[in-house]
Amino acid sequence: MPPIDVAQALAIVVAWGVNFVVIKWGVAGVPPLLLGALRFALVALPAVFIVKRPPLPWRYLALYGLTVGVGQFGCLFSAIKLGMPAGLASVVLQSQAFFTLLLARFFLNERWQRSQLAGLALALGGLALIGIGKGGNMTALGFGLTIAAATSWAASNVVVRAIGRDGYKVAPLGLVIWSSLIPPIPFLLLSWWLEGGERILLALRDFNLQSLFAVAYLAVVASMFGYGLWSRLLTRHAAAKVAPFSLLVPVVGLLASHLLLGESLTPGQLAGSGLLLAGLAVSVFGGRALSMAARVGRA
Template sequence: MSPKDLLLALVVIVAWGLNFVVIKIGLQGVPPMLLGALRFTLAALPAVFFIKRPNVPWQWLLAYGTTISLGQFSFLFSAMYVGMPAGLASLVLQAQAFFTLLLAVMFLGERFRPQNLIGLIIAAGGLIFIGMESGGNLSVLGFVLTLCAAAMWGMGNIVTKRIGQADMLGLVVWGSLIPPVPFYLLSYWLEGPERMISALQGISLPSILTVVYLAFIATLLGYGLWSRLLSRYPASQVAPFSLLVPIVGIASAAVFLDEQLTPFQLIGALLVMAGLAVNVFGGRLFTSRQRVLS
């Protein structure tokens, strides 16, 4: 990977890692469903007028926007609103990799490889350690909702696999047309019209900057650069960079929000990261071992 593209990869990782701190700050002034509505409204408009619609049937755009955008972020924003720490959210959300594996086995007929199963078991143990520390800085509801967000991300990944080759930035932009109306309806139903109006009328500068960051930096810039890297390099070379997102997320939450991991949470975090690493790099280790044995 060229130095320029390596720098772009690091930009994406920092943008996505800081994303969780930004969400936490934004939720202080805007309720979760309304924040989701504003994020995807700004991500879709006016970008759809400048970015060509991908060659994808509308039903698949609907499925993509419903899962990876509406589903994932309605659960994630709600989780962080009810107390899920930003740093742990960035980590637990990476369980999407294993939900993707499970769903691919169920719906795409894919098979588990040894490194997938071992990584899943290790990461599941880490999630158990994290879940055992409910109370204090972690609510059970927030933890469960974050896992639901990871599951929706995994479903979105399956939809993306079924879509096949498509312009990723175009898919993200046009897929962002799907979530705003359901988000506004959910906000009206769950948060109430009075709260919606009050939040919009009294919106603060930090809340405005949050929406701008989520729409332009985390969504358009992040996915745009990520798709560029995937188009230039094998997925196996790009994917490992995602392991750095929780590290940035946990570190930035400690710096900006003064979040600290308990000993159990730290053990769980290390196990989850180890499980993810085995899932990403394990195939190379198994291949190398087979070559040595043969």
Template sequence: MSPKDLLLALVVVVAWGVNFVVIKVGLHGIPPMLLGALRFTLVAIPAAFFVKRPKLPWRWLIAYGATISLGQFAFLFSAMYVGMPAGLASLVLQAQAFFTLMFAALFLHERFRLPNLVGLLIAAAGLAVIGLQGGHAMTLAGFVLTLCAACSWALGNIVTKKVGKVDLLGLVVWGNMIPPLPFFALSYALEGPRRMAAALSNISATSIFAIVYLAFIATLIGYSLWSRLLSRYPASQVAPFSLLVPIVGLASASLFLDERLSAVQVAGALLVMAGLAVNVFGGWVVERLSPRTLRSCDSSRAEDSPRNNA
């Protein structure tokens, strides 16, 4: 990867990691469903004039928008609104990698590889440890809702796999045109017109900054750069950078929001990160070690054969 593209990858990691702090800040003045509606409206309206609609049936665009955009962020914003810390949210949301494996096996009949299974078990143990710490700087409802967000993200990944080769930026932009109306409807039903009006009439500069960041930095710029990297390099070379997102998320939450994890939560976080690392790098390590193992076995047999013949 060229130094310029390496820098772009790190820009995306920082943008997505800090994204969780910005969500938390935005939720101080705007209720979760309304925040989602404003974010995706700001993404959809201008982008539709500059980005071509991907050559896909509308049902796939709706499926993508309903899962990876509407479902993921409705659950995530709600989770953080009811007490999920920003740093832990950035980590627990990465469970999407393992939900994707399970859904791929269920819907696409893909097989688990051993490193995937080992990584899944390690990360599941870490998530269980974190979940059992409900009440220690985290609510159980927030934890469960974040897992629901991860499930929605994973379902969106399955939709992406099903549609095959497609313009990723176009898919993201046009998929983001699906959520605004459902988000406004959810806000009207769950938060009420009075609360919506009060939030909009008293909107602060901080809330406006949060909406602009979520729409342009985290969504349009983040996904545009990520799509560019995926188009220029193998996914195996780009995907590992996503492991840095929860690290930036935890660090930025500690720096800007003064969030602190208990010792047990830190242990759970390390297990989740270890599981993610095994899932991403395990197959590569096995492939690299297998030829060496075979060569060492062959050389051992070659050394033993003269002795046996003697």
């Protein structure tokens, strides 16, 4: 990859890693489900008048919007509000890669590679260490909701794969923007039901610069800038060259959370995070390593 494209990939990594700190700031002043509604409303409008709608049936846009929007971010925002450290959330959320394997095997009958199974075993061990770890202000509810967010992200990945299997070719940015029309209404209904009209009105009345920054960052920087630039890189380079950069997101998330929020991990959480990230690396790079070893053995 040319240096300019590497720089852009690293800029995306920083934007997505810092995203978890911004979520923490956002839910401090805005209830998490209301924050979700505001985020996706700002992503969709006015962008839907600029970006062409993907050539997809509305059922796919709805499924993607509900899984990646209401499911992933509703659970993630609520998890961080209810005691999940932002840095640790950036690590645990990466378990989506392994939940994707499980869901794709069940719904799409995709086969697993040996490297993916090895990575899954490491990741499950890491999640177990994090889940049973004490300290670091992590709550069981926050951890459980982060796992639910990762599962919802995995479900959205399966939706995207199903779209491809049905023969649709969709630009990622168009999918992100048009599917963002779906989450605001469910988010608002859930917010009214679970967070209450009084909290909604109070949050809107006391909406401050920190809340405005959080909503703008989540919508413009993390979503539109991040996904837009990511999709551009994917059109210029093979996915195998671009995707590994995502492994750096939790590293940035941990570092940013430590520097900006003063968070730190317990020894058990640190070991679990290391195992989970090692599993992710094995899953991403293991297949190529095995192929190279086989070629060397035949030479």
